[in-house]
Amino acid sequence: MTSAGRFAPSPSGELHIGNLRTAMLAWLFARSTGRAFLLRVEDLDRARAGAEAEQLRDLAAIGVTWDGDVVRQTARGPLYAEAITRLTRAGLTYECFCTRREIQEAASAPHAPQGAYPGTCRNLDRAELEFKRSIRPAALRLRAGVAEFTVTDVLHGQFTGVVDDFVLRRNDGVTAYNLAVVVDDAEQGIDQVVRGDDLLPSTPRQAYLASLLNIPIPEYAHVPLVVNHDGVRLAKRDGAVTLADLAKTGVAAGEVRDRLLASVGLPGGTLGQALPAFRPGALPREPWVWTPKAATTP
Template identity: 50%
Template sequence: MVRGRYAPSPTGDLHLGNLRTALLAWLFARREQGQFVLRVEDLDQPRVRASATQSMLNDLRWLGLDWDEGPGVGGPYAPYTQSERLEIYEIYLKRLQNADLVYPCYCSRAEIVHAASAPQQGAEDGPRYPGTCRYLTTRERSQRERMRRPSLRLRVPDESEVAFTDLVMGPMTQHVQQAVGDFIIRRSDSIFAYQFAVVVDDALMQINQVVRGADLLSSTARQILLFQLLGFPIPTFAHVPLILDATGKRLSKRDGSTGLAPLRAAGQTPQHIIGQLATSCSLQPNGTLLTPHQLLAVFSQHRYGIMRTE
């Protein structure tokens, strides 16, 4: 059975781009008569906004999107909130440490940027980590630890080419060591990195279909590598296009992109919003009013590739 999920972060109100991704993730799972899981990704506590979780749940319910497992529903793989899963992450971090796949890194972001010199190191996720701390001796580590608390990096194998076929974007290949280098799995402030936590959660929650925004496509090879190193099954991936503003910039909670509140205040109904989101990915003509379940009947007749463009 297909098990899909939507995993928002409570750092602000869900904007239309977030909601379209939620809708598409729901459609992908329901199309296959699958289960849909909601998970709250609140590990980055300094960025979490009070009451944002409840606001997100309310918005999703108001639109007519339901979930089989998650907050307010429960399920066999609870808890479904990342901040309540820290002990679980420690178990799988220890597994990687026992395999000598983790080492402490004392480099600051500025030092890594300064060390990066090759043109390909200016990737969208930042410069490739050059491996500065990978071969430090015990004495060198002890000296550096007096000055800075380390992050923990995954020792990415030299042979780390990952190939997968995205359901929307098509065939993808990335050599993780060449493109990214050894990447952080726990930050220096002890917060587990997104790349690590999301893999553990998806695996333990039996998620086998990941539908999310195209901005996360570059993370997928790293996550597949972690699935492999931890001995987990690898889900299928579908990265859907983002909604852009009038300037061509993607919507962002950080920039205060519009959520549902002003639209509801202006008299928009859930059917209006679902219709607009369906129009934005070419599933319905402009002005159509419908519920998620009505859209599901339409979505079931389409191929995923229609969403490659706005």
């Protein structure tokens, strides 16, 4: 199977400048290493009507192209079910009936992040299981055999993070992100994952799950986010941060693309023109501050 990189947005709304910058970097990483570049729409949750078309339009407007057809997670349920069956047969899953509030209020291990699952339902006996099943539907959790796992990141080096008994399938029957992304990447031949560094803490969970499923762990590169002047991750409340809103202020998509390229030390023009100058090791390690006003500065 051909090796590949990817961009995998959730169709919850228009892409903002931070999303577009990550997509651009994922494209540059893939193309600079001779990989295919795939687009996957992660629509298991939070899908808004029309958002996918808007996102594809905006990616094309800044020159992000992809190989093959767009893949959607909602069409991939049998793959997720097969992975869960394999884990369950190996004794690596269990039912969990805890609410989010109960998890937040429960005591966790001292080193675990807030919200890490404390194992409340891990060893329920048959009577307890039957009683809890009569109260509410169960989520399905991984029975993790480690407390932490180490991954290697192109930009961050060795990173060790907590692995808890994370959810594989929610109690409404929807496959959880941490399982879906591992299965999708493996099935699509994606061996390079470039995404925002806010997702680095969850990566050890995903890599550990891949190891349980005998799936090769991809090469990771978690890139810095785009932030506002308060140092907070960019959001649509920060003003004109989408291509459509910027166009209303007279900023064309080409200008936005050039500004994004300049933010990582690359010359303006098409992504293909910038590609020969792309060097992963030269990428900034700090968040990039964006303002609509800055986008109009030559």
